[in-house]
Amino acid sequence: MWLSYIRERISWILLFLFLLLFIVFIAYIDPTIAMSSILYAVFLFFLIFIFFVFFRYQKETQFYKSIQDWENSLDTTSISEGNSPFEKMIEENLQRQTLQLNRIAEQKQLALEQEKDDLLTWIHEVKTPLTAMQLKIERLEESQLKNQLSYEWLRIHLLLDQQLHQNRIPSIENDLYIEQVNLEKLIYKEIRELQSWCLEKGIGFDIDLSVTEVLSDAKWLGFIMRQLLTNAVKYSSASEIEVCSTEQDEQTVVSIKDYGRGIAAKDIPRIFDKGFTSTTIHSGHAATGMGLYLTKKAADALHIHINVESAVDKGTTFTLHFPKENEFVHITGM
Structure with a gap:
């Protein structure tokens, strides 16, 4: 984790080291600046930086370590009677949520099946008056009106037929002969x-x-x-x-x-x-x-x-x- 921490902040670390070296370079090319004083100051800054990085590492990684330990505790296959109350609580919550989600999924599936059955029943019921309408259309003597009504009847018939097969498509494998x-x-x-x-x-x-x-x-x-x-x-x-x-x-x-x-x-x-x-x-x-x-x-x-x-x-x-x-x-x- 230490290497990961350094790797994630490498740009800031390099920037700080560059600034220290830049100060030393300025002191080297400027004879009016005492090199010993600059080196002493740079050394102090470097020590402070080391302590700061160490302190931040301890503080920032403490939280991530707790998350990692918690994730490891979610392995319910390793939970036994001697586990901590926290682990048992996690297991109970997971089981309760799983059961609740399964119940919701079953209820939704039953609702969809019921809606599908209701729609199929409605389509079959509509076919009865539609058949009666076809018989009445065939008895008409006026050819133009008869053709117009036959065309509209056919449109309704085809739409109902399409809807019927649309509801059967998901289970078509069980409907083949x-x-x-x-x-x-x-x-x-x-x-x-x-x-x-x-x-x-x-x-x-x-x-x-x-x-x-x-x-x-x-x-x-x-x-x-x-x-x-x-x-x-x-x-x-x-x-x-x-x-x-x-x-x-x-x-x-x-x-x-x-x-x-x-x-x-x-x-x-x-x-x-x-x-x-x-x-x-x-x-x-x-x-x-x-x-x-x-x-x-x-x-x-x-x-x-x-x-x-x-x-x-x-x-x-x-x-x-x-x-x-x-x-x-x-x-x-x-």
């Missing part, structure tokens, strides 16, 4: 859900599925397709959306290509970030920035790699690379 999924059936089902929106915007689909089955989870793969198809429809107008599947190097590859407004190059690395929306086009003020974030989370859980290619005003292509079946079996421990 891997099986052979009929890709053609799944994609056509998601397109039918968007039918009213597509008719209003004049959007069609060009489907070319060379591979019709893939090993995955049907529910979460449907969610991924729903988000990508919804984005393609949302940011396109009066054009075709191409959906195709191929096999490359024993991997199934599915691509969804639109000819909409596209994504700026600077935005592509951030589109999967939570809450991120376009930095160049702000007209879509209703965007939450959660769709692609949740899509990436679900894809990662299914070990699906998503690739994005886009150009502004030319369109966007999302490509899903599914893992090989033997790799997927190894990863999931099937």
